[in-house]
Amino acid sequence: MTIRWAYLKRVLAGAIFGLYIAHLLYFLNPQIDITPARLVTVTLIYGLICGLLFGSALWLLRILRVRLFGKSEGGYRAHGFGFVVLAAFIAAALYWMHLYVFRVGLLPIGAVRVLAKSTNLITSAAFALLLLWFLERNANRRQSQIIFITGVVLIAVSAFFLYERRDSYRTEKQTIVVADVGTVAGERPVIVVAVRNLPYDWILTLTGEGSLPFFDQARKNAYFTRLEPFPTLNPSALWASIATGKLPFRHGVTGRFAYRTALNGSDPSDRFLIVPSGVGFRVWGLVPPIERISAQLPAGDALPLWTLFQRVALRVAVIDWPNMGPPPIAAVPPSPAVIQRFNGSGRERERIVRGLGADLTAAARIRSAASNRDIALVMGALNGFEETQRAIHIFTNDLPSRSTMKGEVLRAYAEQIDLMLASIARQFPDHLLVVVSPSGPVPQPLAATPYALLRDWISSPDPGADDGFVLIAGRGVAHSEKPLPAAPEDIVPTVLYAGGLPVGRDMDGHVLTDAFTDEQLRGNPLSLVQTYEARQLVVRSHS
Numbered sequence: 001m002t003i004r005w006a007y008l009k010r011v012l013a014g015a016i017f018g019l020y021i022a023h024l025l026y027f028l029n030p031q032i033d034i035t036p037a038r039l040v041t042v043t044l045i046y047g048l049i050c051g052l053l054f055g056s057a058l059w060l061l062r063i064l065r066v067r068l069f070g071k072s073e074g075g076y077r078a079h080g081f082g083f084v085v086l087a088a089f090i091a092a093a094l095y096w097m098h099l100y101v102f103r104v105g106l107l108p109i110g111a112v113r114v115l116a117k118s119t120n121l122i123t124s125a126a127f128a129l130l131l132l133w134f135l136e137r138n139a140n141r142r143q144s145q146i147i148f149i150t151g152v153v154l155i156a157v158s159a160f161f162l163y164e165r166r167d168s169y170r171t172e173k174q175t176i177v178v179a180d181v182g183t184v185a186g187e188r189p190v191i192v193v194a195v196r197n198l199p200y201d202w203i204l205t206l207t208g209e210g211s212l213p214f215f216d217q218a219r220k221n222a223y224f225t226r227l228e229p230f231p232t233l234n235p236s237a238l239w240a241s242i243a244t245g246k247l248p249f250r251h252g253v254t255g256r257f258a259y260r261t262a263l264n265g266s267d268p269s270d271r272f273l274i275v276p277s278g279v280g281f282r283v284w285g286l287v288p289p290i291e292r293i294s295a296q297l298p299a300g301d302a303l304p305l306w307t308l309f310q311r312v313a314l315r316v317a318v319i320d321w322p323n324m325g326p327p328p329i330a331a332v333p334p335s336p337a338v339i340q341r342f343n344g345s346g347r348e349r350e351r352i353v354r355g356l357g358a359d360l361t362a363a364a365r366i367r368s369a370a371s372n373r374d375i376a377l378v379m380g381a382l383n384g385f386e387e388t389q390r391a392i393h394i395f396t397n398d399l400p401s402r403s404t405m406k407g408e409v410l411r412a413y414a415e416q417i418d419l420m421l422a423s424i425a426r427q428f429p430d431h432l433l434v435v436v437s438p439s440g441p442v443p444q445p446l447a448a449t450p451y452a453l454l455r456d457w458i459s460s461p462d463p464g465a466d467d468g469f470v471l472i473a474g475r476g477v478a479h480s481e482k483p484l485p486a487a488p489e490d491i492v493p494t495v496l497y498a499g500g501l502p503v504g505r506d507m508d509g510h511v512l513t514d515a516f517t518d519e520q521l522r523g524n525p526l527s528l529v530q531t532y533e534a535r536q537l538v539v540r541s542h543s
Helices: 005-027 036-069 081-101 109-136 141-164 200-208 213-221 235-244 305-311 336-340 343-370 384-391 405-427 450-458 488-498 518-523
Strands: 176-181 190-195 223-227 257-261 290-294 315-319 375-382 432-437 468-473 536-541
Touching: 005 036, 005 081, 005 109, 005 141, 036 141, 081 109, 081 141, 109 141, 190 343, 190 405, 190 488, 200 213, 200 405, 200 468, 213 223, 213 405, 213 468, 235 488, 305 315, 305 375, 305 488, 315 343, 336 343, 343 375, 343 384, 343 405, 384 405, 405 432, 432 488, 468 488
Parallel strands: 176 536, 190 375, 190 432, 315 375
Antiparallel strands: 223 468, 257 290, 432 468
16 A cells, blocks of 8 residues: 655644644743653654544645545645645744743743743744745755755754754752741741722822822832732632742642653653643643643642641631632621621622621731740731622722722722731831732623623623732831832742741742841841752751
8 A cells, every 4th residue: 555645745834733742832831841752752642643633634625625526636736745834834833832922931930931942942943844845846856856855854854953942941959958037037027918809000090199198108108119910810820829939830730730740750740731721732732641640739739838837837827718618707897887888889798798708807816926036927817808709790900980989899998908008017016917819800700691792792801910019017127218129039039038037949939138227238248048948958047
């Protein structure tokens, strides 16, 4: 049985698609070690599967076309190589989409640069194949075979340079690490309060209206800056990065699931995390058999901030942190006067009041834990503001005007948050208070009905990604008129430094040094440790 050249060209089209996608799978998951042997194996498997599947499907379509319309008149006509060119451009488009459309900011900077270079390389290869296709259009059978072989060599060379452009981002596991803690460790407690979905621009507007006195004073006297949007719609990845100071390629929380396939090793950390969440490969990119793994929460494979304090023998308290389980039943109900301000929300009032009661309870528990001076770190979250946004259907970054029901409800709730934070700051002036809001309003929910799907497709508000904020107040904190924006992964290194603990070298964030006075910086020098995740951590205090 003779294998037709036209069939081989279609197989090559599918194979080039599988080859480039095999590389893309590793580009989006840089935590997985890639060796020449593993890459060759994966490339051959993907190329063979995609080549046979897509090539056979295209060949069947050609047979169907011949049956319906017959063969073209004349002698030999070169055809089929155009599918190779098309496959190369589709692969280049997928690389480009993952780089620019799906916002792979969850990857380390080095991995993004590698992906950008790879995108340029594949695009160059696609245009080179396009030139060969123009030459093949008027070639005879012998020339067509030579061009075909040239295309195969070109694809192989581009694949080699794809591997050569990879870097290693795997975290080195340490056995024993020595951590030098400062003299202030345990002497100056830290309170971290997260307020979900309170944007920076809303704070500016509300303080301008005179309704948030605590934030107004903090803007004038403390450290207050923007928190850059986190490039994901998955809240679990965001909160894991805030808790660990690491990006998702390290902590592993990128969505509801991770994947382990026959192409991975037996190491539990050797799995496809599919970064960014929800993008690609769930249907056509993972070679069966596939084992789906639930993502670990709230910090994935990395250690959260409270565990870092515990590793150096400091006591902590964690209250209502996202993804740590169901919140407790509210024990501090709002006053009747406060409840009355939510009467305009109709049947959603009970939901809003319940969320506010949970926040009042969380604030009371934060104050109770902070009153114990043996506790070096208190972490808590006020989650009701986000729940209120969901209840009154706020899915854009625009703050509703005061004259509307939505505007009145949001302002009434924000004023309660301002009072809670003011009471914490007033009761514990010797503590360092860190308040963080890591994102803007929640994204538009998925349509539940065909009508809603059609409506959202025709006219859907863009939720965007508004800036959050970071507020740091307390002794030793400096006020900066124009501070640089912070990132969610900067919270952990900053709190570690303020608490007199070393910062992990394997963390992706950095210390917000602009938040501290020169005296504080001189009296509390920055110290580093390779990683807090070593099997044994030897604590050594400064004399």
